[in-house]
Amino acid sequence: MAAGRSGIFLNGSYGVGKTSVLDHLGDRFAEAELPFALFDVDWFHRSWPVAEGDPRNVLVEAENLRAVWHNYQRSGPKTPIIAGVIETVQDQERYEECFGVELFVVHLTASPEVAAERLRGRYPAARNHALNWHLDNHQALAARLGDESPHDAVIDTDDMTPERVASVVFGTFTSRTCA
Template structure:
């Protein structure tokens, strides 16, 4: 498999397990001795105040992702593996342009009950405002992504471990890459 020609995007609403799965996908790449770079895009746009012409910090996030990706590539080709939210095809194209690769989107889902439990475990009582914000938005975003969001693979994370989800994502991604490269020969 040639590194740096494709990437993985772990997509889904709040509380579906994207960050947990991200770590384990990285572990799978390391075990297979495949070069990779992990991105949790929550940390690429979390700043305040936001620019008046960029209220969602979308431009800031894109510029930050591009800068970090360029730094990673100085060490050689690698596969970007990203956890975040892609709501539209336009969002996917923005990430693909920042990284210069085609993204394989794995859409992670979780029931409202499981997502609520995970979110409650993430936020201590001192962060009730953040917890409530995520709880209020989980279901609407989940429904929107299911109907409108891009997904090449859909995985329900309710009754499986992050390690299992990572294995499924890794196997699907690597088999697709092998198939694409076989077709090029």
Template sequence: MTNGEFGIFLNGSYGVGKSSALEHLADLFAEAELPFSLFDVDWFHRSWPPASTDPQNVLTEADNIRAVWTNYRRTGPRTPIIAGVITQVEDLERYEQCFEIPLRIVHLTASPDVAERRLRGRYSPSQHRALAWHLDDHHRLTRELHQFTSHDLVLDTDHCTPAEVAALVVEEFAPQLHS
């Protein structure tokens, strides 16, 4: 691991604003001329069918992330900014192994009503199965996330725009990136 380097991991259940905040973080990092690379982990494991030896696609996801991170690192030092879900220490360890640096975890939360409203806005009527699955699983995942206590920052996104969430994350971590 490189001394002083770290990545920023936006952690949370569905509908809390991880992907939206990720985009705004990219804008703020670019404006501050801080080198970064974005990772929305959903795009690194979304394939079907999964391997019989990797039913949740977590090993495939890790291999894909590691390969892309290796490519980004060839262009020079940078901060990985990741949106995904970490519910247990094993998840954190797997991601830290992919990036070979420690990760600062930002737990984004939202009330059930706000998360549901956001999820309903994300899916079209033809995606009703995906919406129903995410609405149903949101509560389970939220409970698991509250049991995982290795968060460096917790932000309630109910009354914050994604840009405001990103600004709070930059305010918390950017000073450490300049040093």
């Protein structure tokens, strides 16, 4: 597999396991000695106040992703592995432009009950406001992603560990890109 020609985007609503799978996917690439770089997009747009004319901070996020991706590439081509949310074809195009590669979009799903359990495990009592926001918005985002978002594969994570999901994504991606 030639690094730098395509990437993986783990897409899904809150609590489906994107960040956990991202970490395990990095382990799989490292074990296979395949060059990669991990990106959790939440850390590239989380700032306040937002820039004027960019209420979702997507333009700032894109600039930040480009800069870090450029730095990672200094040591050679890598496969970008990204966890975030792609709701529209335009979102996917923006990410592909940032990384300069075609993205293999994997839509991770989870039932409302499993997502809620995972979210409750993520947020301590002191962050109850964040927990409630994610619980209140999980279903609406999941519905939008199911109806509108582009994806190449769909994986239900309810009965799978993040490590197992990463193995499935890795196998599907490498068989696709090595073929």
